[in-house]
Each structure stands twice: as C-alpha cells, then as structure tokens.
Amino acid sequence: MSDNVNEEQMTERGTGATAMGAMSTTDEPIVHPRRDQSRKPMLEVTDLVKHFPIKEYTGVLPTKLNLRAVDGVSFDVAPGETLGLVGESGCGKTTTGRLVTRLLEPTSGSIRFEGKEIAHAKESELRPMRRDIQLIFQDPYQSLNPRQTVNTIVGTPLEIHNLVPKNKRKARVQELLELVGLNPEHVNRYPNEFSGGQRQRIGIARALAVEPRLIVADEPVSALDVSIQAQVMNLLEKLRKELNLAFIFVAHDLGVVRHFCDRVAVMYLGKIMEIGDREDIYEAPEHPYTQALLSAAPDLNVVRGATPPERIRLEGDVPSPIDPPSGCRFRTRCWKAQDICAEQEPVLESKPSSKPEHLIACHFAEKRSDLVVSTEDIPA
Amino acid sequence: ACSGGSEGGSSSSTTADPNAANNQDFTKVPASAGFEPDAKGPVTVQGAKSGGTLTWNVNAIPENTDPSTQYYQDVAGIHKLTTRTLTSYAMRGNKSVLVPDLATNLGEMSDDKLSWKFTLKKGIKYEDGTPIKASDIAYSVKRSFAQEEMPGGPTFQNEYFKDGDKYKGPWKSGENYAGVTADDAAGTITFNLSKPMQTLPYFAAFTMFSPVPKAKDTKTNYQLKWVATGPYKIESYSKGSKLTLVKNTNWDAKSDPSRTQYPDRIVFNFNRDNATTAKAIMADNGSDQTTASYDGVDASILQQVLGPKKNQVATGPSNCVTYVTMDTTTVPLEVRKAIATAWPYDQIRIAGGLTTFDYAPAKSYGAPQVPGFSFQETPGLTGTGKGDPAKAKQMLQQAGKSNFELSYYYASDDDTAKKVEAVRKPLLEAAGFKVKSIPVAQSELRKKRIETSHNVNLYQGTNGWCYDWPGGDSIYPPLFASSLPVNGGVGNIKNKALDKEMSDISQLPLEQQGPKWSAIDKRLRDTVLPALPYNYSKGSAIFGSKVNNVQIDPNQGFPDLALVWVG
C-alpha cells in the first residue's frame, strides 16, 4: 500500500483539516513494509560524511584537524519504515540525524529525499522538505522553548508553513494535543508545568503539526522513566501505524530499538558496522561489535531462570574520532582482529551466511547464537 | 599679577588679630607700608615654639614651581620658605614692608635710571652648604627669559631689561646677556634696563631673583627639586599632590629679616577638597589641630568661624580687586551708568557665597593699601546695595536704550558660577536689560574672556587684577593702557593721552606716584566707567587650634608662611 499512500499523500498535502476526515475511516490493518527488492525508498543516504573542523593548539601553530563524526554512511528508509540507529555514545548517531534533517550540512555525500538531492540545498530550497522530515529530541525539556506556551510551541509550525488559517490555529493545536494524549485545555501552559512524558508528547505534537512523512527521533525516550517511556513508545507506535510515518529512531537502549524498529543499523565511530532487519541483527548478528553490544545488554529474563548470555567484555575506550584507527575501526577492541583489519577497511556488504539485505562490515563476520538469551528453557 | 575675576570663592590670608580685618573697610585703613631698607634678622615671634609638623591642606595645585618662572601667590608663598630673593616682604603688624633679603639693601639705581645694582650679604649658603654666588642669581634671571621652554612666568624683564625682547634665555641665546651682569668677587649683581623702572626693588622680590646653581639646573625638571636657601628645604615633592619641607640647617636666621624656622616639618597636600578640609580643620581632631588651609573660608564652616571657632581663622586684605568690566566701545556710557545703578551687588555676592572673609566692597580700581593711595569715592559706585532696577530702567529709557542687550560668558561647570547666573540674569532683566548669557566650560572661559573679537560686552577682559607689587605702575597700565592689552584689559579703552600720562607717572620717583595714580583712578570712574569696581578681595586662612601666628600678607593676599608655628 505504501506507494498508493504516497500518491495520495502528495495530492492531499496542505489541505489541512478537511482532509482529516478521509483518513479517519481508513481502518485497514497497517502492513509494515519489509525490505524487499520492490521497495522504493523515500530517503536515500549515500556515503554521507560529516567532518567537524577542529583546531588544536599543541605546539605554537594550530593544527587543523577533522573530527570525523560521520564518515561515509549509507542507508535508506522506505515510507512507513522504521530504521533504528544504535551504537556507543559519540559514534555519530545524533550527527547523522541532524544531517538528514539538514540542521547540519554534510561535508560530502548525498541525501536524497523522494529523489530530490538535499545534501547541499539552500535554506529556502529546504523549506518544503522541512514539512516532510521532522525531528524529535532526546531531552523533552531542552527541546521546548521554556518561554513559550504550548499553544505557541505547537502553533509555530502551523504559522511558519501557513497550514491553517490564523483563526483556526488554536483549534488545530488542541486537536494535535489530543492526538498525542494531552489535555487540549492546557494550551496556555508552559513546558515546565508538564511532566517529562507530557513534555515529550508536546515535542511530538509539534513534529506532527507539519504532517511529516519521516521523523528522526533522537533518543526520544532515554531521558524518561521506564513507565513513562512505555507511554511514549506506545504513542509513537500508534502514530506510526495510524499515520504511516517513517522513522529514523536513534537510541542506545537495545530493547527499545528492538521493540520499535523494522531495521537496525549499528554504528561505531562514524561508520555503519552492520545493518539489517531487526531479526537479523538481534538474532543473527555477525559483526563482533554488534555481538559485543548485544551481549552487554542485561536481560530481565535472567531472573526467570534464563541462561545468562555469555558476556563479551570490551576493553578500553572508543578511539578518538579525530584520529580513527586505520582499516577496520573496531579492530583496536576486537578479539578477532588480525593484520588485515588494520590494512584494509572492510566493506559493508552482505555475507554468504547472511540474508542479502543484511549487510556487515567485517573481515571475519560470523554468526554466534550463544549471545542471545534463550527463552526456551524458561519454566512457565 | 593674576587676573582673577572669579565670581565667588576667594583666594587667600593676615594678622595675628583675626578680627581686625573682618568687615574692615580698607579704604579707611591702608594696610600697607613701603620700604624698610635697613631691616635686619633674625625675626622672632613671641611665644613661638620650635618643632612639630605643620600641614597645609589646600585645593590649589601649584602648576609650576620653578623659581625662575614663578608668578603665583601660592607658589610664591611656598617659595618664601625655601627660596631667598634679593628683596622680600616682611610683616610688620598688619602691614607688609619690603626688606633687603639676600641683598644688603633695596638696590641702588644709577643716575641715568637705567641700571640697578644689588650687593649680596656675605656667607649665605645653599642647603648643601656651598655659598651662593651673584652669578647664580644672574643665571636664574636669565633662565626667566627662556619662556619658550618654560612659559608662564612674569614678563616684566622682557619689557624693562636691556634687549629683553630679544634675549631667549641661556639655552637658546647663551649666557652672555647684557641685561644682567654679576661680579662674584664683589658679590654684586647689576640689571641694565632699556627704560627706567622705579619699582624694580619690588620686582626683585620675585623668586626669579633667587640663586639657581647652574650645576644643579635640570631645566624643566628643576621645578621638582629646587635648591633651597631659605629656612626649609625639600624633603620630597610629588607634583600635584604633596610637598614635604624640612628644616634647612644651612640657613642663617641672623641674615634673614623676614623668615622664621619653627616647625620641624611643613607638609603641603594639594588638590584637597575645600569643604572637607575646612570641616576637618574645624573638627580639630588629631593631626588636623596642626593643619591649616589658605583656601579661604568655605561656606559650610561659616557658622563656626563666625562663632565658636573664630580664633581659627585669619583674614586680611589682598592685592586683588575684582571688577565687572563693560566694553566701552559697544556699551554707551549712559547704559554703563544704568548698569551701575541696576547692579545687584548684594544678591550676586550672596549667590556667589561671598562673605566678609572674601571681600570688602570695592570703590576703586586700585587696591587701597598701595602706598600713597588717597581715596575719593565716586557717587553711585559704593560696591554695595541691591541695585535700583526701576531707576535703571528709566535711565535706559531716557537714553533710548531700552532692552539693551548685555551679553557675557559664565562657567557652566562651576557650581558657584551657575548659582550666580541663576540670580544675576533675572535681576538684570528686571532692570530692563535683555540678557544673553553664554555658559562655557571653565577651561574655555579664560580664553573666551580675553578674545579680542568683542562678541560680548560684559565681563570681557580683565575682571580682576592683583598687583605684582604695591605700585600704581603694576595696576593702571596693565588694565587701561591701549598699547598693552594684557588679557584684554578693562573696558577695551583706547586712549593715547591716557597711555602717555600713565607712562609718565611711571617714571616719577615712587613717593610722587601715589596721588597721581589715585587721580587717574577717580577720573576713570567718574568719566569713563569701563568697569564697576566690585570687590577688594581678601585673603583668608583657617587653621587648627595648634597653629599659631597666621598672618595675611596684604601684598600677597596670602598668609606669610614663614611666620607660622605649631604647638
């Protein structure tokens, strides 16, 4: 259905309130588009690079260095699909998100949104795209202007893009608030008068106001308490289903990612190490880093008698993105590393052992089934 | 010398009897005397004790203390402690007389009147014990010609001394100068003149007639450390803030007929706020008991010095008279007379904060204490009263000059001037004048007042004059001669006959000059009226309870610092 919906969305854009009725009747079950050859990506990112120029004063003269926050990342997202981005802190997840939303301009590489190249588009050319791609931030409080009421916060996108006539704006804001499960009467409140979960809902309502097709969610729940996290996750899930939104979902909580994402990309030091469908990544990870990451995550099932997974301890810290290791970036902490890893950078490709859409960047990719908690022997 | 003309405040100080001078009409009690050629040292003050520290806290800052360029009362007062001159003034009661100081007498004029010779006393030494030489004095006088390097001093030498207009001082023109010759062996110094100067003995009391040892001359920096011959020498001097003097052991009291040496140490703190200093001295605590100020009497302590603290003030006449000048070329005589009728002396004085410690009403242009002065009043010029606006209006009407425009400058950044202006303007307007008063910054005021373009017609030129010595030639020619428009003169008078007359009088022997000058004074008042005589300024000093014998020298309007003792 994805393609149809696309067409439909295109034609109905901007008609605002009147169009809403039409969709509401759509009660068909929503099928998650899975990766298949016929899939037509909405967002295509190819060889995306972002280097932050850094000046370092070690001697008398400054050395100009590049901090390679994102260093050649490629992926795509189909309409209605959710791509999870996981990885250690500082590996470039947020930067990738900002590049896609064009809050940052990439150093090189291409970002095509619906076939249109936006990697280096000017702010004025980006304006229409801004309606299609939206951002939800990690810290719900930081991302809301403390001096604006909810009405202003959520109404701003409506005003910028002139989506709703002025006199209907408040009504629309209230609709949006109801949509994300907030009391519409709270329009005149300030963010600090809401709880964390409620604040995150405001942020979501604001993102939804422009009726986007792709939402980049940068750790939207990591600042929240588990019980509230669940509420927000459910809300996102609901919106995804109902509005057929595509997501790029950045998180470091592997459970949350698994819960929410169709596909998962594992990043390490500005590069994608492994990307594939959720099942492939969680159940048949082949990259040592992915394996280490998964094994490090504690699992609640242990307490119910599950065999605790064999834990891979990674030693040391992530190397500096200013001067990343040669060849494979993970080699300095990898137990499989051999000389070739230092000499040759592994290509992100599908391996004979893996599914074709499951790509791994490792010279010694290998499945390890012992990493996942086996739920089989849990007594009922 | 100085042209004052400040609206209020005061300058400086006299007698052991503080009340004698208060409210005193100087015109009736001339406070001056002439020469005392055979005066001898030492000077003693009855009951005086030696020792202690005397502090002078004053507002004024000596600009230049180089003896060769000294022209100011305060600096002269300080120099009196350190610097002996050929002649000097000495207090006798409340009179001030000229006495020989370094010289053995008051000079000998040659027959052709074109040279004066002084012989030095023997055995007088610098602070370091080396004897002074006649050529050192000659050198100092020569230095005074170096006005390009050291401007600001008196310029009589240029006018009277031989080739005085050509000689540019020892650095530019060399030390050979015919105007001044010295014979070290004989201890004589001779001044050769281009025209006779009857009053040269007075002139010889200027500090430029003191010895400057050439070896210790540091040119423009000599002002910071000059070599003493008087009872005190410099211990330290931080220009603009503090000068500390200590006893000069090489000073010989017996040779000095005008100075004493009582306090161990005399400290001058400059740039001190008048009002706070005055309050502190009145409070009379600690070191303020031995502190004095020659800044006059601040309004804030008037009640005290008029009452319980009347023993802590000294007042006396000064060499200064202030005027309200009127431009005789642009203001018709009838209008000038109307101004005289309208002038609200009393109100303006009150607004200017002037009290009897600052002035006595002036009735003449010259100061009354000049020897030989005989005073005759001009009706209507009493220097007092509230003014008669109605009559003035009428006079203007009669002259057909109703709404005559009076214009003048005043200092907009001086509180007193502003207050005076607030009072003066409406009162003059009430008398039928149109008033155009122009506020300017203090620093601009002097320049504005002496500018020759005559854009305004009141207070232009010299609004106050302090004579350089008690002689009419130091008063009338500078003010009224057309040839010598010093600082714009008074009233912009251009009268060749008057010029000639004044120059003739100057050539007369001193004792004949007095009455003639008095006649000119009266004639000017009666027939020309280039200015309203306003104040005979007074000098006042206040001091702590342990400061004694503060006397105001009427020829300086300044306390004779060399007589004060503490204890």
Add this chain to the structure above:
Amino acid sequence: MSIPPGAEQTAVAEGEDIALEGPAPREGKSPTQIALERLRKDKIAIVCLVVITLFVLMAIFQTQITNIVGVNAQPDPLLIDPTTTLPPFTSNSDHPLGVEPQTGRDLFYMWVHGARPSLLVGIFAATMTLLIGITMGLLAGFLGGWVDRVISWWVDFLLSLPFLIMAFAIVPIAMARFGSPDASGFIEDDKRALIGMASLISILVIFGWPSLCRLIRGEVLSLREREFVQASRALGAPSRRVLFKEMLPNLLGPIIVNYTVMIPAFISIEAGLSFLGIGLQPPTISWGQTIASAQSSFETYPIYMWVPTISIALLVLALSLFGDAVSDAFNPQTRR
C-alpha cells in the same frame, strides 16, 4: 495526509493519557495576565511600583504641582543670611522644603523639576542602550562570522575606553559641534538643555551598549545550541523568527534585569557627572546637580542634599527591586 480525528478518541480510550488527570486546567489566561497576577500579589513589587509611579507623575505634572503648591523658580538671595550664606529657616509655609543656600531658590520647586531630567536620562539612555545592545548582541551571536568579529571588536574597543574620562572630552565637543552657536558661542537655553541631555544620553549609550551586547551575545551563543532552537530550525523557521520569537523571549530575564539596573545606574551616573561638573547643562535643573552643589553643606543645611539624595536612592531601589519582581513574574520557571 492528515491526522484522523478518530485518533484522539483512541488515545483517551486507551486509558494511557496522563495529562487529563493533571492539575485543573487554567484555560483563558494569557501568559501576560498570569505574570501580572503574580506581580499584583508581590507586595514589594507593588510598593516599588507606587514609588516609581509617584516619581513619574511628579515628572510629568511638574508645572501643575509647583503651581498648586505655589512655588516658582525665581531666586531670591535676599532670603539668605549673608553672613552664613544659608537660609535662616529650614521650611516655612512659602517654601515647604526650604530654599537653596546662596540663591534662595525654592527647593521644592527644584526637587519637583529635577525629577524629569533624571528620569528622562535614565529611561532614554537605558532604552537606547537596550535596543542597540540587544540588536548587536543578537546579530553577533546569531550570525557569527565576520559580523560577530566586527561587532566584538567594537565592543572590545569601546570597553577599553575609560568611560568617565571620555565623558570629559565628549560633552564640551558635542556642545560646540551640535549647538551651532553664534559667533559668541550663544545657544538658546532650550536647545542647549536639549543638546546637553542628548550628548549625555549618547555617551551613556555609546559606553553602555557594549557590555549588554557582550552579555546577549554570550546568551545567544548558548541558546543557539539549545535543542528548541534546533527544533524551530528543523521546522523551517526563518532566521528572523528564530531570533525574535525563539531566542528573544529567553533573553527577557537578563534584559529586564539589565534594564532595571541600567535606569537607576544612569540616574546615578548623571548625579556623579554633575559632581564632576560635566552633568546636564544649565539651565536644566536635575537632582544630580542639586546633590552635587549641596554636598558641601549637608551638615549645615541638610535638607538641601538629603531630599534629592533620598529621592534618587528610593527611585533606584524601587526600580531595581521592581525589575527583580518583573523578571521573576515573567519567568515561567519560578512559577508555582
């Protein structure tokens, strides 16, 4: 695409709405109303406001007030005791606050008429400083690059000039330049007063804006990285909007504080400059000038100095306390 209204029902029906159980809604009150309400409850703020209002009213209706009381500007030195130059009384029926020593001008008149220049200088200069400082700070912080470098340089430059000393140089020059005096240097009183005030205000502004600019720039630099600014950029908000709608409200706190600190500071500076003789030009009467000329007689005729001094102190205090209260009231974070 649009959002189905049916969704709302689902959301509520699912029973996971947490907002609906929140504190009772406060519909209908705009943020400003709420802030004003808070202010109204703040006793200190009210007292301050009353004080400020009284002074402002006094400045506005100066002529009416002095007419009613029946005092005028006419000096009368004959009221003064010439031996002490002080008035022989402190207060009488004709002169409720006494008269000025020396001139005999009515002090009540001077007090009432001295308020306007002080307030004008304070308010005008502070407002101008604020406008320039904020604009420059926003530009420098937001645009960065050479704009930032140029503005920052000017800030550095102006801050490196000693303000008071420069005032000594500038006031007379301004008078001569802009006063267009006739040959004698005469300028009409009104014009002179105006130029005097204008040049004083200019100096205060010229030397006042840099520090504000620096402050605002710093705030903008940190705000620029805040996520809500990123969010509004992601929504496609144009720079102008980001600057004025997103950032400016967050600068309100420092701005209000600065404004209410600046007004009294400028009033005090005017008084200080008068003390140094370079304040407002005559015939302007200001509190600063009165204090300056009264300070030597504060013991012998205290009322002369203390009335304007206490007035300034009160006004300054009221303004700064009121400023604190206002910025508090408008700050949603401090809300209960």
Add this chain to the structure above:
Amino acid sequence: MLIYLSRRVLLGVSVVLAAIVATFILFFVGPSDPTTALCGRQCTPERAAQIEKNLGLDKPKTEQFTRYVKGLVVGTKESDGGGARDCEAPCLGWSYVQNRSVTDIVKEAFPVTVSVVAGGMVVYSILGISLGVLCARKRGKWVDKLIVGSSQFISAIPYYILAVIFFLYGMKYTGLVPEATWTPLTESPWAWFIGLLGVWLFYGAITSTGYIRYIRASMIDTQAQDYVRTARSKGISEFDVTFKHALRAAIAPFVTLLGLGVAAELTGAIFTERVFGLPGMGTRTILAYTQGDLPVIAGIVIVSSVLLVVANIIVDLLYGVVDPRVKLS
C-alpha cells in the same frame, strides 16, 4: 595557549591603536585651543602664535597625528622642529599647563590609581565573597535579608555622597580609620598601606555591595551541585565543602565580573581619588579638564585603554586557570 595569547595581544593592540586614533580625533581635532593655557597670564597674540608654532599646532592634523604616534614610539626631540620639548618614548605629549611631559605626569598618577583599585579589589573580593557565602549559607534567614537589603540600599545612594560622609565621619571627625594619604610604595610600604587603608576599606565595602548578590546567587547555585554533595560525602569538614568546593566553582563567574568591573572601577576611581584627595589619574583628569590641559586627558585615556586591555587579557587567562575546562583557543 601561546597562540591564544598572541592573538589576544594582537587584538588588544588593534584596540589600543584605535583608542589612540579616537583620542587624537576627539582631543586634537576637536575645538580646543591649548595656546591660551600655555600662554600664561600675560598673553599676547604673537606669543600665542609662537607657542602654537612650537607645539606644531599650525601643521596639518595628519602631520600632527604622525608626530603624536612617533612620539609614542620613539619620542620627540626639540630638533625635530615640531616638538616643543624633549620627550622620551613613549611620549604621550606635553602638558600645556604643567610644562612637563605627560608621560611623567601619568607615571606619577598611575601607581596611585592602580594602588587604589587593586587594594579596593582585594577588599571587595574578600568582603563580597565572604558575605556572599554567608548569605548563601543562611539564605532566607535574617542575616541574609539584612546583608542583601542593606547592600541594595547602600548601592542606591550616590557613591560620592557616601564617600564624603565616610571621609568626614570615618576619617576626620572620629579618626576611626587612618587618613587617606599617598606615599609611594617604594618610599615606605607601611605609610603606603596605612595611607590607603581607609580608602580601600570604604571603596571596597561600597563596591562589594554589587558583588555580594552575585556571589550569593552563584553560591546558591553551586551549593546544589552534585559535586558539592560528592565532596560532603567524602567526610570532609563543612568549611572545606563550602570554601574548597562550592566557592571554588562560584568564583569562576566572579572572575569574569571582575574583568568587566575593572573597567568601570578604573574610571570610577575618579570619585574616590577626588573625595579622598589622592593624586591619581582620576584627579589628574578632572584637573586637566578644568585647566583645558588636553594632552594630559588624552594621555590618560590612552594609558587607561592599555590598562583595560591588559586587565582583560589577564582576566581571560585567569579564567582559564580558574576553570580548567576553558581551552584558550
């Protein structure tokens, strides 16, 4: 760091240069006439013209400016023709009234102002910090209210009024504090100290009123920080917690404030110097202003600019010391 410093110095130099240009334009191109001041009391037009020529004021302004800058760099000599007097580099010009090089005048005045400001700074830093800390620790209690309230009130009264009152009642009438006098430090450190003590105390106390509230606010802020809690959990004394940990962090913004404050205080010292009769740069300025002695004012402006620029560089460096997170680049 070195790079930072040199860039900062370069910027400072550009600022000072601009200050020199501005000063020159303001003071020497503007409507002013030094000749009258120099000409003395018996001034004739010829003399005035001569003086003008001596000072080189008859020359075009650009030439005068070149000479001024040259004087700053290499000094002027009489033989240069223009320069009236010998004046060694850095020559800030020649005082019209005092007939001395401005450099000498500034050399005398400079230590006074710096002593006043530096000593005052010590006092208000100590007072501001200790009272600010006290208020923060006792916040809401009466001590806090008393100190904050009275500091508010005091800072609302014009400074010089307080100065005059302190001068009279503190120094003169009661002798509670030693009288203000200036003795160069090199001459007698003790006299220097005693002579300025009262001024420092007063000036420091009044200036501290502004800082108390800042310190209080930032102390309240830092006291709630996690690292203060950590410090307390180590079992160290409360004194150490407050001063070694909470205050250590609160001091950082204070340093910046000081930097901005120095600017205000250097010129604010005018009032202090005036009232207490200290011969510093402020008093010199007022005097020069009333005397129309423009080179002195100009010289003081330039020296003050240099001083301010240097002070700000120092503060920047200091900030790096206080807060090691600040990378100076």
Add this chain to the structure above:
Amino acid sequence: MTETNTTETAGVPADEGHLGQRGERILTVKDLTVQFPTADGLVNAVNGLSYSLDMGKTLAIVGESGSGKSVSSMAVMGLHDPQRTRISGSIELDGTELVGASPSLLRRMRSSTASMIFQDPQSSFHPFKKIGPQIAEAYLAHHKVSKQVAMNRSVEMLDRVGIPNPGRRAKQYPHEFSGGMRQRAMIALGLVNDPKLLIADEPTTALDVTVQAQILDLLGDLQKEFGSAIVLITHDLAVVAEVADDVMVMYGGRAVEHGTAHEVLANPRHPYTWGLLGSVPKLSSQGGNLRTIRGLPPSLINLPTGCSFHPRCDFRDRVGEACVTTLPELAVREGDTTRTSRCHLQNPAEIFETEVAATLE
C-alpha cells in the same frame, strides 16, 4: 587488540569476602521518614521505610522517579541539610545510630563506613579540580597521612578500578576523562576508605551498554574482594536481575515490595511492580504495545489516602474501599516465607499468574 572474551556470570558474587564478617548486619533502617518543608507544603519524600542489609549482599532499590530512592539513601549518608530536612526513625549503620547524630560523627562515618557513588559522574566530580586530589581528599579526611601518601593511595585506587596509566590520569581533570572512566574514578573515590557499605545511586544510567557492563562487572569484582554491602539504586530492572541479591520496590516514599531478586522480578506481588515490569521493552520481545501504568506519580505533599498507588491501580476494584482508606502493611503475605509486600489484594500470586504474567512475556 586484546582478546577479551572473558565470560562469567555477573551476578551474586561467590562467598569469599575477607573484609568484614560475611552476613554481619551493616545497615538497619527503621521507620525512616524524611520530609522537606517547602513553600508549597511539606514534601513527604520517604514515609516509614524499613529495611536492612548484610555484609556481602547487594540490595537493589527500584521504583519510579521521585519515589524516594535517592532521598532515603542520602539519609543514610547523612547528606541532607539538617536545616531544611526533617528526619525521623532510625538508621543504624555498623552499630551506630545516625538519626540525630552529631555532624562530626556523620562526617566520620561518611566515606569510611559508608560511601556513595552518584548517578552522573560528569557532574559529581568537581569540574575545576584534578581527579587524583579529589580522591585523595577523601582519604585524607579519614587518615592522618601526608598529601603524598594520599595521592599514592588515590593512584592505587584508580589502578584498582582498571584505569590505565593511573599516575598520569590522576593529574587530569574530570572533563578529560571519558564517561566510563569517570564512573570508574567515582567508584575509586567510593572505595578509597574501604567502606563497609557502598551506595550506588544509578551508577550506570548515564552510560551506554558496553560501559555499563564493564562497571557492573567491576562492582561485582570489588564486592567479591572486599565483601562489602552494596545498595544499588536503579531504574533498570534488567540490571537488577543480573546483579542484585535482594530487591526493594519503592512507591511514593514507601517500600511496596521487598524480597530476593528472583522472587520480586519473577513473581511480583504488587500491582505497581507488575506495571513496572510491563513497561520494560524486552530484548527478546518486539512490536506491539507496552503495558503502562496510567496516571501520574503521586504528589508527595498530598499523598493519596490509603494505598498511595490506588489512583493508578488497575486492580483496585477487586478490593474496594480499603485501598482508599487503609494503608496496607508491608508484610509477609500468605504463601510467602520471607518476602514482604504492601497490598490489600487477597491473592496477588494468583492474579499475577493468570492475568499479568502473560502480558510480560
């Protein structure tokens, strides 16, 4: 390139402590109440909390944000400002009563008997001071030694927690450390005085999983070595499952359930615990809705009457009025032996088995 596939069970450490008597009671908290008077009213942060802890054991405290986990632990450290806090009840640490104890006694206990590791290592180190001296300071406070000795000790501790090149690192500032290293340094600080009790307040929340694993392993190792008791405060139930012996669940300033980790996590008795467990997206689960606890956390100023959880409880209608009127006891329920819970439900075990457990899979 290090070969590090060390595999071991990060959980209950083996019984071989050598510092302190294993099983010896180190901490007894009885009826602890902590209140904060504020402008809005009295905040009842902790209401009658009781628990105890033995040497060598790990107690995990879980619960929603604001349920009083930190406040109660800070009370053990005596870190509340006495002027702004009302504390009653009893805290007995290593045989010493701490409630009402003098400041100097508290000071002596801190760090030496009990020490605390805070959540955010970034903000818990003084940003302007070097790491080494910050640790040494704690040692100096309890040992009469020279600065040098204390510095050596702090370097030794940094080495102990696995910081490479500890000598150089000790001379660096916190911001020069990575997140994981800072937390290690924090642990070094916590252990520098060999405390018998270590309170770790969300020690890994700010860290990512690989680092979290390192830190938890380290804590486990250290406990094994020293035999100290650990109170671990966390939101992450999975972490609890892996490392804790006992678990206490808190809600609204009270313990609502207390037992062994297995008991509480596998067979919870309290509806709040059920909700909590339901909220966790599991590694092994995917898609679908997560269970949530509806409503808002309780106001601590006006705690709900009766059971504080009743406004949010899905099972309230099975009990009736009692939930609103009566505060249930924290007691051993029918069928249990040692574990306690605080709920009016008659048959929580049954309800869990039949209705809740399925949703948690």
